[in-house]
Amino acid sequence: MFGGDDVNEVKSKIDITDVIKDYVTLHRKGRAYWGLCPFHNEKTPSFCVSQERQTYHCFGCGKGGDVFTFLMEIERLDFKEALEKLAEKAGVRLHSVAAERTARGARRTYGDINLQALDFFVKSLEGSAGEAARAYLARRGIAPGVSKRFELGWAPSSWDSLFNYLIKCGFSKNQIVESGLVSQGESGLYDRFRGRVMFPIYSITDKLIGFGGRIIGGDGAKYLNSPESPLFSKRDNLYLLNKAKVSIRDKGCAILVEGYMDAIRAHMFGFTNTIASLGTALTESQAALIKRTAGLCYICYDSDEAGQEAALRGMYMLQRHGVAVKVVRLTGGKDPDEILLQENGPDIFTEELGKALPLPVYHTVLRSRDMDVPERSVSARNDLLDGLASLSAFDVLPHLDRIAQQLGMFPHELREEIESRRTKTSAGAQGHAEAGLRESRDDDNATPRYADDIECMFCSLLWESPRARESFSIEEIISFIKDPEVQNIITALLSGERPEQLEARWRQIGDSRGQTIIARGNSLLAKEGLDFESVHKLAAVMRKRCIENRMSLLRSRMTRGSATEAEQLEYQHLSRILKGGKSLV
Ligand SMILES: [Zn+2]
Numbered sequence: 001m002f003g004g005d006d007v008n009e010v011k012s013k014i015d016i017t018d019v020i021k022d023y024v025t026l027h028r029k030g031r032a033y034w035g036l037c038p039f040h041n042e043k044t045p046s047f048c049v050s051q052e053r054q055t056y057h058c059f060g061c062g063k064g065g066d067v068f069t070f071l072m073e074i075e076r077l078d079f080k081e082a083l084e085k086l087a088e089k090a091g092v093r094l095h096s097v098a099a100e101r102t103a104r105g106a107r108r109t110y111g112d113i114n115l116q117a118l119d120f121f122v123k124s125l126e127g128s129a130g131e132a133a134r135a136y137l138a139r140r141g142i143a144p145g146v147s148k149r150f151e152l153g154w155a156p157s158s159w160d161s162l163f164n165y166l167i168k169c170g171f172s173k174n175q176i177v178e179s180g181l182v183s184q185g186e187s188g189l190y191d192r193f194r195g196r197v198m199f200p201i202y203s204i205t206d207k208l209i210g211f212g213g214r215i216i217g218g219d220g221a222k223y224l225n226s227p228e229s230p231l232f233s234k235r236d237n238l239y240l241l242n243k244a245k246v247s248i249r250d251k252g253c254a255i256l257v258e259g260y261m262d263a264i265r266a267h268m269f270g271f272t273n274t275i276a277s278l279g280t281a282l283t284e285s286q287a288a289l290i291k292r293t294a295g296l297c298y299i300c301y302d303s304d305e306a307g308q309e310a311a312l313r314g315m316y317m318l319q320r321h322g323v324a325v326k327v328v329r330l331t332g333g334k335d336p337d338e339i340l341l342q343e344n345g346p347d348i349f350t351e352e353l354g355k356a357l358p359l360p361v362y363h364t365v366l367r368s369r370d371m372d373v374p375e376r377s378v379s380a381r382n383d384l385l386d387g388l389a390s391l392s393a394f395d396v397l398p399h400l401d402r403i404a405q406q407l408g409m410f411p412h413e414l415r416e417e418i419e420s421r422r423t424k425t426s427a428g429a430q431g432h433a434e435a436g437l438r439e440s441r442d443d444d445n446a447t448p449r450y451a452d453d454i455e456c457m458f459c460s461l462l463w464e465s466p467r468a469r470e471s472f473s474i475e476e477i478i479s480f481i482k483d484p485e486v487q488n489i490i491t492a493l494l495s496g497e498r499p500e501q502l503e504a505r506w507r508q509i510g511d512s513r514g515q516t517i518i519a520r521g522n523s524l525l526a527k528e529g530l531d532f533e534s535v536h537k538l539a540a541v542m543r544k545r546c547i548e549n550r551m552s553l554l555r556s557r558m559t560r561g562s563a564t565e566a567e568q569l570e571y572q573h574l575s576r577i578l579k580g581g582k583s584l585v
Pocket of ligand 1: 059
């Protein structure tokens with residue numbers, strides 16, 4: 001299907017670190033690059049990229065592979081799309097794909113339909129039908145140049161103008177309906193967006209995935225989005241993130257606002273690290289997206305009471321994802337758009353950002369109103385303390401004095417209170433996890449079981465270091481390993497199989513046990529502060545432990561008088577080895 005030559009040519013011209021750097025901040029450590037894994041949530045880097053092998057591996061979640069796997073996984077591309085994208089980056093012309101494309105010229109995707117629709121909306125805004133929309137945008141202080149920059153468009157009030165346009169472009173009725181831009185009603189097909197100013201929505205990877213439309217007159221919801229589809233999920237995306245991601249990385253922080261207009265206005269005034277949620281309370285997956293690009297996020301939401309409570313949950317989620325949250329409380333209940341349009345708006349906005357409250361302090365301020373009301377004070381206090389206990393001590397400690405003062409407590413009292421709630425919560429969570437484990441044991445005979453700590457660490461060191469692999473033979477080490485899974489991995493590694501080959505095999509057969517062992521070993525190594533140098537020490541510990549176990553068995557047989565002569569000789573031999581530290585063989 002795809003010429004292997006194309007693949008090899010692309011691979012030879014692309015460096016995996018260059019590709020991954022667009023998504024993950026990498027730091028060189030020894031011969032590898034490390035960063036925060038983009039595939040799971042973590043606060044300390046366990047995502048490792050090897051330039052030498054052109055592979056990546058996460059020791060936390062076990063994801064790994066080559067540059068193709070990475071791009072497919074992170075952008076949700078299929079192999080062909082990943083190849084095309086990489087070929088473009090590498091400046092390679094793909095013979096195989098070009099030929100295939102001509103052959104299947106008729107094949108269109110949602111993405112193509114969206115692009116055509118965007119074209120239609122933009123032209124409509126510029127054309128005679130777009131006069132009302134242009135007037136609306138002018139009233140809101142959006143000049144034609146800004147409309148262009150953000151590709152704003154206009155969906156005319158007619159029932160079928162987009163539908164007819166897309167038919168003319170050569171799409172089939174089915175394709176158009178599937179795209180969600182046209183709906184099937186009782187009396188036929190009709191355009192989903194009518195009489196609305198249109199905002200194109202892109203994924204973080206610059207793929208046009210859908211639209212948001214704001215009504216400018218008449219009945220209907222103020223805002224309407226493309227319907228959920230395989231391409232568009234508003235829970236998984238953020239408006240303008242594609243434009244803002246570089247700036248977010250450069251400035252080290254993101255500004256999260258609520259509306260499309262707020263976001264555009266902020267960008268207009270140079271706050272190019274601004275993104276907007278798409279009409280939902282912040283979701284786990286959006287939090288993960290933000291964490292991928294920023295370590296700090298200013299939250300700038302309108303502040304009616306219901307909104308504040310919903311936003312609070314999102315903020316805690318974000319903070320637990322490892323993003324420090326600061327809450328901006330705009331004076332006079334204004335939204336960022338209104339603030340920025342004032343005289344000296346950008347200065348005022350900058351000032352407001354500077355006054356933003358860290359989440360623990362914001363929560364305290366929010367609850368302090370209720371703490372003076374006798375019937376609400378207990379629940380307000382509990383809500384706050386539980387919230388604080390759900391954060392890491394690192395997030396709370398800097399604000400302890402301020403919060404304690406607000407609560408009328410001594411800092412040490414507050415600290416103990418949070419600590420005790422934290423223990424309770426984690427004990428509860430653990431009980432939960434154990435119950436889950438027991439359940440799965442009942443369901444499944446493949447009992448989840450942890451290999452021995454030292455064996456895991458040893459295994460991870462062999463995995464990481466070719467030098468370590470060279471310094472052991474299977475025969476001298478394998479009899480000291482108790483866990484059969486660890487034995488398997490070590491046998492493979494010491495037989496010359498490379499970690500990425502092993503990994504590819506595990507992936508093929510969908511076996512995660514190996515990766516669990518490596519990940520566990522690695523986190524134990526990090527916790528113990530051990531590195532490559534420890535590999536012989538660990539081997540010695542395993543060996544000693546093994547000999548001691550055998551000796552204690554022999555000893556008990558000897559004391560019962562049931563040991564054979566050979567066993568007695570073995571015992572003496574082993575005890576000499578232990579004393580002399582000599583090899584068993
Ligand atoms: Zn990971």
